[in-house]
Amino acid sequence: MNTKDIFNFLKPKNELENQGEFAENHPYIPDELWVKCPICKNVILSSDLVDNFKVCPKCGYHFRIAARQRIEMTVDEGTFTEFDADMTSSNIIDFPDYARKLKNAKINSGENESVITGMAKIGGYDTVMAVMNSQFMMGSMGTVTGEKVTRAFEYAAENQLPIIIFTVSGGARMQEGIMSLMQMAKTSGAAKKHSDAGLLYITVLTDPTTGGVTASFAMEGDIILAEPHALIGFAGPRVIEQTIRQKLPKDFQSAEFLLEKGFVDAVVERKDMKSSLARILSLHCSVPTKESTKEDEDNECI
Amino acid sequence: MSAYDCVTAARANNRPTSIDYITRIFGDSFFEFHGDRRFADDKAVVGGIAELNGSPVTVIGLEKGRNLKERMDRNFGAAHPEGYRKALRLMKQAEKFKRPVICFVDTAGAYCGIGAEERGQGLAIAENLMEMMTLRTPILSILIGEGGSGGALALAVADEVWMLENAIYSVISPEGCASILWKDSGKAAEASECLKLTSKDLFKLGVIERIIREPKDVDSKLFDSLKNLISETLEKKKELSPERLIELRYNRFRKF
Numbered sequence: 001m002n003t004k005d006i007f008n009f010l011k012p013k014n015e016l017e018n019q020g021e022f023a024e025n026h027p028y029i030p031d032e033l034w035v036k037c038p039i040c041k042n043v044i045l046s047s048d049l050v051d052n053f054k055v056c057p058k059c060g061y062h063f064r065i066a067a068r069q070r071i072e073m074t075v076d077e078g079t080f081t082e083f084d085a086d087m088t089s090s091n092i093i094d095f096p097d098y099a100r101k102l103k104n105a106k107i108n109s110g111e112n113e114s115v116i117t118g119m120a121k122i123g124g125y126d127t128v129m130a131v132m133n134s135q136f137m138m139g140s141m142g143t144v145t146g147e148k149v150t151r152a153f154e155y156a157a158e159n160q161l162p163i164i165i166f167t168v169s170g171g172a173r174m175q176e177g178i179m180s181l182m183q184m185a186k187t188s189g190a191a192k193k194h195s196d197a198g199l200l201y202i203t204v205l206t207d208p209t210t211g212g213v214t215a216s217f218a219m220e221g222d223i224i225l226a227e228p229h230a231l232i233g234f235a236g237p238r239v240i241e242q243t244i245r246q247k248l249p250k251d252f253q254s255a256e257f258l259l260e261k262g263f264v265d266a267v268v269e270r271k272d273m274k275s276s277l278a279r280i281l282s283l284h285c286s287v288p289t290k291e292s293t294k295e296d297e298d299n300e301c302i
Numbered sequence: 303m304s305a306y307d308c309v310t311a312a313r314a315n316n317r318p319t320s321i322d323y324i325t326r327i328f329g330d331s332f333f334e335f336h337g338d339r340r341f342a343d344d345k346a347v348v349g350g351i352a353e354l355n356g357s358p359v360t361v362i363g364l365e366k367g368r369n370l371k372e373r374m375d376r377n378f379g380a381a382h383p384e385g386y387r388k389a390l391r392l393m394k395q396a397e398k399f400k401r402p403v404i405c406f407v408d409t410a411g412a413y414c415g416i417g418a419e420e421r422g423q424g425l426a427i428a429e430n431l432m433e434m435m436t437l438r439t440p441i442l443s444i445l446i447g448e449g450g451s452g453g454a455l456a457l458a459v460a461d462e463v464w465m466l467e468n469a470i471y472s473v474i475s476p477e478g479c480a481s482i483l484w485k486d487s488g489k490a491a492e493a494s495e496c497l498k499l500t501s502k503d504l505f506k507l508g509v510i511e512r513i514i515r516e517p518k519d520v521d522s523k524l525f526d527s528l529k530n531l532i533s534e535t536l537e538k539k540k541e542l543s544p545e546r547l548i549e550l551r552y553n554r555f556r557k558f
Contacts, residue, residue, distance in 0.1 A: 008376075017530055018310050030402035048365060093496075093497075093498045093507075095496055096483070096496055097483075134333050140477045143558065146558075150556070172451070172452075172473050172474075174473060174474050174479055174482065174497075177472065177473055177497045177498045177499070178471060178472060178473055178497075178498065178499070178504060178507065178509050179507070179509075179558055180473050181451060181455055181472075181473040182453070182509065182555060182558035183558065184431055184452060184455060185431050185435070185455060185459050185555040185558075186555045186558055188428065188431035188432045188435055188459075189431075189432075189435040189436075189551075189552050189555050189556065190461075190556075191432060192432045192433075192435050192436050193436075193552070195432075196436065203514050211450055211452075212451075212473075214424030214428070214454040215412075215423070215424040215427035215431075215456075216427075216431055216452075217428070218424070218428070219425040219428040219429075220424075220428050220429075220432055233419050233423075234412065234414070234418070234419060234424035234452075235414035235418075235419065235422065235423070235425070239414050240415060240416070240419065243413075243414045244414075244415050244416065248416070252416070252419070253419060261420055261421075261422070263422050263425060293350075
């Protein structure tokens with residue numbers, strides 16, 4: 001990296017800020033030496049941020065992270081096996097420009113869809129997982145997103161396993177029209193079947209979780225956790241402001257607001273997420289699976 | 303008729319609302335019940351019990367109101383969480399007493415406001431989707447006007463979904479879609495074409511089972527034939543065991 005790059009962050013308008021309101025409010029972490037926290041404005045060494053679970057060491061702001069990083073931080077090392085990795089969306093209702101958007105989303109995120117599903121161990125306990133990705137069309141739910149989540153529920157139900165879903169989503173994917181709306185019903189049906197089998201479903205709501213995902217599987221967990229300060233709601237703040245023609249109070253629709261109103265069980269910091277999930281799993285699953293003792297785990301990672 | 307003509311027709315002020323359908327199909331037998339037993343009575347949702355050709359049924363409708371005063375009173379058919387919870391309470395009651403559920407859907411969408419968020423709009427819809435999926439009694443949903451996204455789906459997880467010829471059903475309003483796509487909500491007509499929101503398009507996509515033809519002037523023929531159609535359909539559904547019914551309902555949505 002040359003000195004010019006080091007000072008990039010000092011420019012009053014970086015290129016991200018020109019990508020509309022969204023990027024301005026929620027910058028992702030650029031691949032630079034230093035990063036400025038959008039909340040407390042402190043400048044943080046990138047490596048410090050990585051060591052700190054991508055949470056600002058000064059103010060505790062949780063930067064958005066990609067689904068792969070999330071999985072890496074949360075599961076026992078080397079235990080993640082992905083499901084349906086090659087499944088990709090197509091332009092089912094011939095929506096204008098959708099094919100190009102999909103292509104860009106794949107390039108930008110390096111992923112095939114807005115959700116990654118699979119199996120892993122957390123604290124030695126087997127669990128099915130689905131982790132949504134904000135870098136893929138803002139985590140919007142299309143047919144393939146819904147299908148992968150549904151299959152994850154069905155796999156968990158068949159194999160008597162718990163499921164943990166990390167949500168991040170702008171809602172249903174407009175470009176797939178009514179078919180994306182139908183995913184809300186489909187995933188809810190699968191969640192219900194899993195629930196009726198007496199199995200555990202934990203949701204972790206991360207920034208932002210809104211629209212059709214909030215109004216379906218995000219809110220259907222037996223236990224609902226949220227990351228600090230995550231925006232969680234049905235309608236987005238801008239839509240509400242336009243509807244009621246008023247400014248919304250600060251912290252409205254934050255994880256803490258939902259905790260106060262009784263809609264989430266706990267707000268859990270990222271550094272405590274893995275241990276919290278392991279604790280919950282330990283109280284629902286009888287024993288860690290055989291091969292998951294510490295020693296075996298180390299062996300498996302080779 | 304273009305897609306946008308359908309949008310205009312679906313929203314027309316003189317279009318029959320849920321109360322019209324309930325009155326014309328069930329007559330005096332409809333007994334309205336109120337409240338979600340948790341917070342309030344949401345007037346955007348009308349529900350109760352009625353008799354259909356001698357059999358008891360539960361009837362629920364999203365109600366926009368038929369004149370300005372009624373529309374304001376009913377929040378233009380945009381339900382709050384308590385509305386969806388009232389609907390679910392009545393569905394659970396129907397399950398207990400083994401009577402089928404008929405839903406009339408007509409809403410621009412679930413209400414977007416401070417109170418709606420504070421009381422868990424997302425959760426209320428999610429719970430309806432989840433519970434309706436395994437309700438042990440037949441559910442028939444009829445989209446009579448606007449079917450606005452999750453707010454409509456919360457009453458449309460059914461064994462069969464029907465649509466009036468000029469009704470619409472969409473994941474987002476054409477205006478919302480146009481403003482996202484082209485930063486111009488005035489291009490709603492173009493967006494309507496893209497969204498495939500007409501009854502014809504949705505039938506082709508397999509999202510609905512039946513299109514109900516609309517006569518030029520709404521007359522009693524529409525309601526009479528609809529009444530018979532509902533009755534016949536529910537009689538057939540009643541022959542299925544609850545387990546089979548739930549399995550078929552799951553598969554109905556699993557295919558999407």
